[in-house]
Amino acid sequence: MGYKAPKKDGNKGGKYENGQIVLVREFQPADKPAVQRIFSEGLMEMIPDTAFRGLKHHPESLLLYATMTVICFAITMCWWVIGLLPAAVVCLRYFYSRRVIHGYLRQAMSRDMEDIEGCYMKSPGSCLWVAVLQGKVVGVVAAVGRSASTVELQRMCVDQRHRRSGVGFALGQKVLEFAVVNRYSSVVLGTTAYTPAAHLLYQRLGFHCVGVTNGYVTPGARQSLLERIFYRVRHHHYSLNVKDSKKLSNGHH
Numbered sequence: 001m002g003y004k005a006p007k008k009d010g011n012k013g014g015k016y017e018n019g020q021i022v023l024v025r026e027f028q029p030a031d032k033p034a035v036q037r038i039f040s041e042g043l044m045e046m047i048p049d050t051a052f053r054g055l056k057h058h059p060e061s062l063l064l065y066a067t068m069t070v071i072c073f074a075i076t077m078c079w080w081v082i083g084l085l086p087a088a089v090v091c092l093r094y095f096y097s098r099r100v101i102h103g104y105l106r107q108a109m110s111r112d113m114e115d116i117e118g119c120y121m122k123s124p125g126s127c128l129w130v131a132v133l134q135g136k137v138v139g140v141v142a143a144v145g146r147s148a149s150t151v152e153l154q155r156m157c158v159d160q161r162h163r164r165s166g167v168g169f170a171l172g173q174k175v176l177e178f179a180v181v182n183r184y185s186s187v188v189l190g191t192t193a194y195t196p197a198a199h200l201l202y203q204r205l206g207f208h209c210v211g212v213t214n215g216y217v218t219p220g221a222r223q224s225l226l227e228r229i230f231y232r233v234r235h236h237h238y239s240l241n242v243k244d245s246k247k248l249s250n251g252h253h
C-alpha cells in the first residue's frame with residue numbers, strides 16, 4: 001500500500017483550513033472538557049434533525065399520524081382537531097427526540113466520555129483523537145476494535161464553527177490510518193443522522209452503506225409506547241474495506 005504511520009503517534013495528520021494547519025493528534029487529559037462540549041453540542045443537533053427532518057423519511061409514521069387525526073376527527077367531529085393534532089404531533093416528536101437524545105448523552109457522559117483515558121487510550125485496539133486548530137480542539141473521533149479484523153469509527157464530531165473545512169475528513173483519515181497500522185481489514189460505523197453532511201463525509205472517505213435498520217433502538221431509550229410512536233429513527237450501517245481504500249494518503253482539497 002506504500003503507507004506507513006506510527007501506531008499511536010503524537011502529532012501526525014496535518015490538514016489545512018484556510019491555510020492554517022489542522023493537527024490531528026491523540027487525546028490528552030486536558031482535552032476532556034472540549035471533547036465533551038463538542039460531542040454534546042453535536043448530539044443536541046440531532047434533536048431537531050430527528051424530530052423534524054426525520055419525519056419525511058418515515059412514511060409509516062406519517063400514515064400513523066394521519067390515521068390518528070382521522071380517528072380523532074371521526075370521534076369528536078370537531079374541525080379544529082385537523083389543525084391541532086398535527087401541531088401536537090410535532091411538539092411530541094420534539095419532546096421525545098429530546099428525551100431519548102438526552103438519555104443517550106447521559107449514558108455516554110457517564111461511560112466512555114467520562115473515562116476517555118480508560119475506554120479509548122489504554123486498549124491497544126482503540127484510540128480517540130482530537131483535531132486542533134490554532135491550539136484549540138475543534139473536532140473529535142474515536143476508533144474501537146470490535147474483533148481481530150474489524151474496527152468501529154465512533155464519536156465523529158466537528159465544532160460547528162469549523163465545519164466544511166476538511167476537519168471531519170482529516171479525522172476520518174486518521175481512523176483509516178489506524179486500521180492499516182493495526183491490521184484491521186474493515187472499518188465499520190453506524191449513524192442515525194438525517195442531515196446529508198455525515199453521509200457525504202463517510203461516502204467521500206470511501207465507506208459504503210451496507211444496510212439500514214428502521215426502528216433502531218437508541219441506547220438510553222426507554223421504549224415506552226409513546227416514545228415508539230413519536231421517536232423513530234433509521235440506523236445506517238457503513239463499512240469500508242481497508243485494502244480497497246484509496247483515501248489514506250490523498251489530501252482533502
Ligand SMILES: CC(C)(COP(=O)(O)OP(=O)(O)OC[C@H]1O[C@@H](n2cnc3c(N)ncnc32)[C@H](O)[C@@H]1OP(=O)(O)O)[C@@H](O)C(=O)NCCC(=O)NCCS
Pocket residue numbers: 042043045156157158159162163164165166167168169170190191192193196197198200201202204252
Ligand atoms: C459530519 C461532520 C463531522 C462533517 O465534518 P466537517 O469537518 O464539516 O467535514 P469536512 O469539511 O471534512 O467535509 C468532508 C466532505 O464531507 C461532505 N460534507 C461535509 N459536510 C457537508 C455538508 N454540510 N453538506 C454537504 N457535504 C458535506 C463533503 O463531501 C465534504 O467534502 P468537500 O468539502 O470536498 O465537498 C460535521 O458536520 C458534524 O460534526 N456534524 C454533527 C455531528 C454528526 O453528525 N456526526 C456524525 C454522526 S455519526
